[in-house]
Amino acid sequence: MELAGILIGLALLVWLAYRGWSVLLLAPAAAMLAAALSGEPMLAHWTQTFMQNAARFVAQFFPLFLLGALFGKLMEDSGAVRSIAAFLTDKLGARRAMFAVVLGGTLVTYGGVSLFVAFFVLAPMAHALFREANIPVRLMPAAIALGTSTFTMSAMPGTPAIQNAIPMPFFGTTPFAAPGLGLMASAIMLGTGLWWLSWREAQARHAGHGYAEQEVWDKAPDPTVVRERASVAREFDPAEIEQGHRNDVLPGIVTAALPLLVVIAGNFVMNVIVFPRLDASFLAQPEWGGITLQSVAGVWGVCVALASAILVLVALQWRRLPALRKTMDAGANASVLPIMCTASLVGYGGVIAALPGFEVVRDWVLSIDGGPLVSLALSANLLAAITGSASGGLTIALDALGPAYVSLAAQHGIDPALMHRVAVIASGTLDSLPHNGAVVTLLAVCGSTHRESYLDIVMTSIVSALIALVAVIVVGSLLGTF
Known part of the structure; x- marks a missing residue:
C-alpha cells in the first residue's frame, strides 16, 4: 500500500498540474495524500518534512532566483536585450534567419538573462526575420528553444542557469x-x-510553404494565461514582464552586451581564481553551519557575477531606466512565485523520500544496469519529465538519492564533476514534454500550437539533448572528466 500511495499522489500531481492547477496547492496535497495512504502522520509530514525541505531549497537558492530575475528585468527595460537582437538581425539578416534566432537566444541566456524575458524579446525578432526570409512560423518555437533552453541551460561550462x-x-x-x-x-x-x-526549412521551401501561409502573432499574449504552468519551468514569473518601464531608445551594442560579459567573466574569476585561494576555514564553525567552502562556492560565485553585472548595467544604463525602482521591484517580484513553486515540488519530493515505500523505488533506481551515471541520468530524466521542471526534478532526485550517488561515485572512482554534468544535462531533456510551462509559454508567444510546432521542439530540445547525454556518459566513462 505504501508504494501505491506514492503512485496515486504522483498521478494526482501530474494530472492536475497538466490541467493548469497551481503547484503551490498540488504539491502539499499530493504529498499529504501519499503520506495518508502510507499510514504516515500527515500533519507531521507537512510541517516537519515538506516545509523543512522546501525551506532549505529557498535558503540555498533564493539569492540566485532573485538576482537572476532582477538582472533579466533590468536588461529588458533598459533595451539591452532588444539591442542585441537588433544587432544580430542587422548583421546576419534574413539569409541566416534561423541561425540568428538561435545565436540571439544563446548569447542572452548564457549571459544570465532569464528564459521568459528572452522569449518575449526574441519572438518579435524572429517574426521579422522569418517574415523576410519567408520561413513558416511553425519552426520558430524550436529555433528559440534551441538557443535558450538546451546547451546554455545544462551543458555550457559556467552557465548561470539555476x-x-x-x-x-x-x-x-x-x-x-x-x-x-x-x-x-x-x-x-x-x-x-x-x-x-x-x-525542415528546406522541406518547407520545397513544398512551397512560407511565412504568409499561417495566421501569425501580432502582439504578445497575456502572460497571466500561462503563468501557473510557467512558474515552475524557470526562474522568472511571466506576469511581471509588463511591469516596470520599458525604454524604446536602444543602447549601443557594446553597452548592451557588456553586462553579459561581466556575468561570464565574474563567474569564472570567482570559481576558478578567487575561491581556490580563499581561506574559508571559518565556515566549519558552528555559527556558520559547519559547512565547507565547496558546498557554497558555486552559488556564491554566480551570485557575485550576477550582482556585479547588475551594478555595471545600472551604472551604464541609468539614464534609460527612468523608473528604476519599479523595474527593480518587478524583477524582485518575478523571482518569488517560481522559487516558491519549485520549493513546493522539492517539499513534495522530501515527503515521498521519507515514506517507507520509497525504499523500493530507491533500490530499483540504484540497481539499474549501466552503473551510477546511467542510474543518475534516468532518475533526473524521469523526475524532470513528471514535474515538468528541470530544476524541480533535479532537486528531488538529488535530495532523495544524492548521498547514495556521492558514495557510489567514490566506490567506482567517478569524478563528482562528471556526476554534476550528467545530472544537469539529464534534467534538461524530458522536462520539455507538452505540459512544461516554458513550452506552453513559448508556443503562445510565437503564435503557434503544439500540433504545428511540438515535433520540432522535441527534435531540438529533447532528442539533441538525449544524444549529448549518451555521448557524455560514454566518453566520460571511457576517458574520465576533462
Whole structure:
C-alpha cells in the first residue's frame, strides 16, 4: 500500500498540474495524500518534512532566483536585450534567419538573462526575420528553444542557469564542472538542432510553404494565461514582464552586451581564481553551519557575477531606466512565485523520500544496469519529465538519492564533476514534454500550437539533448572528466 500511495499522489500531481492547477496547492496535497495512504502522520509530514525541505531549497537558492530575475528585468527595460537582437538581425539578416534566432537566444541566456524575458524579446525578432526570409512560423518555437533552453541551460561550462547550480552543494563542484565534456555536449546539441531546423526549412521551401501561409502573432499574449504552468519551468514569473518601464531608445551594442560579459567573466574569476585561494576555514564553525567552502562556492560565485553585472548595467544604463525602482521591484517580484513553486515540488519530493515505500523505488533506481551515471541520468530524466521542471526534478532526485550517488561515485572512482554534468544535462531533456510551462509559454508567444510546432521542439530540445547525454556518459566513462 505504501508504494501505491506514492503512485496515486504522483498521478494526482501530474494530472492536475497538466490541467493548469497551481503547484503551490498540488504539491502539499499530493504529498499529504501519499503520506495518508502510507499510514504516515500527515500533519507531521507537512510541517516537519515538506516545509523543512522546501525551506532549505529557498535558503540555498533564493539569492540566485532573485538576482537572476532582477538582472533579466533590468536588461529588458533598459533595451539591452532588444539591442542585441537588433544587432544580430542587422548583421546576419534574413539569409541566416534561423541561425540568428538561435545565436540571439544563446548569447542572452548564457549571459544570465532569464528564459521568459528572452522569449518575449526574441519572438518579435524572429517574426521579422522569418517574415523576410519567408520561413513558416511553425519552426520558430524550436529555433528559440534551441538557443535558450538546451546547451546554455545544462551543458555550457559556467552557465548561470539555476539547473547548473543545484548539483553543486551535493557534489562540491563549481558551475564549470567537466568543461570539456560540457563543450562537447553543447556542440552536439547545437549541431543536431541546427541540422534538423535546416532540413525542415528546406522541406518547407520545397513544398512551397512560407511565412504568409499561417495566421501569425501580432502582439504578445497575456502572460497571466500561462503563468501557473510557467512558474515552475524557470526562474522568472511571466506576469511581471509588463511591469516596470520599458525604454524604446536602444543602447549601443557594446553597452548592451557588456553586462553579459561581466556575468561570464565574474563567474569564472570567482570559481576558478578567487575561491581556490580563499581561506574559508571559518565556515566549519558552528555559527556558520559547519559547512565547507565547496558546498557554497558555486552559488556564491554566480551570485557575485550576477550582482556585479547588475551594478555595471545600472551604472551604464541609468539614464534609460527612468523608473528604476519599479523595474527593480518587478524583477524582485518575478523571482518569488517560481522559487516558491519549485520549493513546493522539492517539499513534495522530501515527503515521498521519507515514506517507507520509497525504499523500493530507491533500490530499483540504484540497481539499474549501466552503473551510477546511467542510474543518475534516468532518475533526473524521469523526475524532470513528471514535474515538468528541470530544476524541480533535479532537486528531488538529488535530495532523495544524492548521498547514495556521492558514495557510489567514490566506490567506482567517478569524478563528482562528471556526476554534476550528467545530472544537469539529464534534467534538461524530458522536462520539455507538452505540459512544461516554458513550452506552453513559448508556443503562445510565437503564435503557434503544439500540433504545428511540438515535433520540432522535441527534435531540438529533447532528442539533441538525449544524444549529448549518451555521448557524455560514454566518453566520460571511457576517458574520465576533462
